[in-house]
Amino acid sequence: MPDPLPNEARAQHAFPPCYVPARYITSDVPGIGGRLKERPEDFLVDEVPLYxxxxxxxxxxxxxxxxxxxxxxxxxxxxxxxxxxxxxxxxxxxxxxxxxxxxxxxxxxxxxxxxxxxxxxxxxxxxxxxxxxxxxxxxGHLRGNRFSIRIRGVEPTQVVHASRVLKQLSASGVPNRVGEQRFGLLENNHAIGAALLRADWQGVCDELLGPCPSFPDINPEAREHYAAGRYSEALQSMPIRARVESVVLNALSKNFSAKGAVNVMDDTLMGFYLSAFQSAVFNAVLDHRIEEGTLGALLPGDVAVKHENFAAFSVDDQTAADPSTARRLSSFEISPSGPMWGSSMKRAADERDRLECEALARAGLTPDDLDAARGRPQGLIDGKRRPLRVPLIDPDCEGGVDEHGPYVRLMFELPRGSFATVVAREIMKPANPKIAGPSDEPGES
Structure with missing residues (x-):
């Protein structure tokens, strides 16, 4: 197996997951700060069934x-x-x-x-x-999720600011950002996905197992053993909860090649890393639309989606100028979409397509790379369009005090695939970028 990639070289390949917005769409409302998920009872989720x-x-x-x-x-x-x-x-x-x-x-x-x-x-x-x-x-067989979230470490009177944010988001829609949970504890699931698409097996192993300059205190002993080529020692030092890392290290300790070790992972795990890659590029496109002030607009070249069934259609000059388009946008019947890149994804046109390709290029890939990856098991991502915004359904909030202290409680529903932490972040505007806690996806170690 080749030598692991040095930290300096890894850093050159990095691109941000963009889970923290470049600009809040409620930037005129002060953030209330606070803390999420101090107790499981502070974060309640009820699935809303589709049928x-x-x-x-x-x-x-x-x-x-x-x-x-x-x-x-x-x-x-x-x-x-x-x-x-x-x-x-x-x-x-x-x-x-x-x-x-x-x-x-x-x-x-x-x-x-x-x-x-x-x-x-x-x-x-x-x-x-x-x-x-x-x-x-x-x-995907769900309508959405209903949330009840208590933000701790805040004064109950801050509910005034929370209410203003919820009112604005109800009017504008919630930016459909993919939250930090998707990117893992080391915030590099997307980089692993990009390496999979490039068939860079050594890069996959290095991102998954090597020392991480951004998070040097996460499993440092195991990661240093890996960097030195001591795979058995790395496996012994890796905590048992790091399931994916342990599977790959076990293969390396048995003299598998980097490619062989990576392919020990099942398709579900591969899919999570590829989804994280798609999500990072989508988030970058979303940031551009917010900066541009066009989150709730349809422009020539856009691909619009219907919220009812996620059907996508191209937007030309006539459609963009049609008064009925503005009405459909206002009622959240339709919204502009961003790319979850894949070989069969419906492409935007003209300037919109150029901007989406630029975001993909910043992640180190091109549409041709995705086509080339299609024939490999690790490249089987069809791609789709994801709405750039989603409706905030039945929002409410309250301030109070219980036996655990003061809180501001948020209540709302979001369509499937959307992240409640995006709403909480608009309200909190936290100094610490990571507010969601450990992930339920690969990379939690």
């Missing part, structure tokens, strides 16, 4: 509530109890680990009923209901 189960079928649908548990650990626990494979478990979306979340799971169990299984008991996971349906629950 009701039919009541019959081969899939058991469970309503579950988890506390301080990742989605992946939850799936493992349920699969073990019901005696099924992990791939027989379906879920509509990932939910925060450092929270209390309620969602639906499906279990493929043909010919069996819930009463055929022994009683379930787990300290961090509760089954609150069961029914049946014909189909497996798949990612």
């Amino acid at each position: 009701p189960p039919s009541g019959s079928g081969e899939h058991i649908y469970l309503t579950v509530q988890k506390r301080l548990l990742s989605t992946y650990d939850m799936v493992s626990i349920i699969a073990s109890h019901f005696g099924v494979r992990r791939k027989d478990i379906g879920y509509a979306g990932l939910k925060d680990k450092h929270a209390i979340t309620r969602q639906t799971l499906s279990i493929y169990a043909p010919g069996r009923k819930i009463e055929d299984f022994k009683t379930f008991a787990h300290p961090s996971l509760d089954i609150q209901g069961a029914t049946y349906h014909n189909n497996k629950l798949r990612p």
Whole structure:
């Protein structure tokens, strides 16, 4: 295996995930500061289903509530109890680990009923209901999520500023930024995704396992062992919760090549890193639109999306100037979109396409690179358009004091795929860029 890439060389390949906005769209309202997720009870998430189960079928649908548990650990626990494979478990979306979340799971169990299984008991996971349906629950099969978030370390009177921000976001829409959770504890999941697309196997290993100048205190002993080529020692030093890192280190310790070690990861893990890459480029495009003042406008060359079904259509001069377009934008029937780059993504046109290609180039790739990656397992990202803004649904807020101290509480719903921390960040405008806590995705170590 080649020598790991020096830190200085790694830094040259870095591009920012842009999860902190270059400019808040509510910049005229003072931030209230504060802290998120001091306790799981301060961050509540309720999944809003896309459709009701039919009541019959081969899939058991469970309503579950988890506390301080990742989605992946939850799936493992349920699969073990019901005696099924992990791939027989379906879920509509990932939910925060450092929270209390309620969602639906499906279990493929043909010919069996819930009463055929022994009683379930787990300290961090509760089954609150069961029914049946014909189909497996798949990612994206939800309408959205309802949030109740307490911001701690603030005076309850700061709710006045929170209310102003929520009112503005209700009118303008919430910038559909991909939050810091997507980029991992080292904030480099997107760089790993870019290396996968370039087939830079050594780069993948270095980003995943090497010393990180930005976060030198995260697993330093294991990362120094890796940098020195001592893979067995690195594996022994890596904490058990660093599952992905341990899998790759185990392969390297058995003399796998960098390519062989990377390909030990399954397609789901690969997909998370590729999604992080797409997200970083999208966030950069979003920053440009906010700076440009066109977050809620459609310009010639744009690709618009319908919020109802995410159908995308091209915008020409006539469409942009049509009075009905402004009405549809105002009602959040449609919005401009940004790129989640992939080989089959619908491209913008003219100046809009040029700006999106520039953002991709800053990440070190071109559309031709994505086409070339299409034939590799690590390159199988089709791409899609993501709305640049989303509606803020039924927002409310209150200030108060409980046994844990003062707080400002936020309540709102967002469509699927959108991040509540983006709303919280507009209200808090924190000095510390990272407010969401550890991720529920690869890279948490």
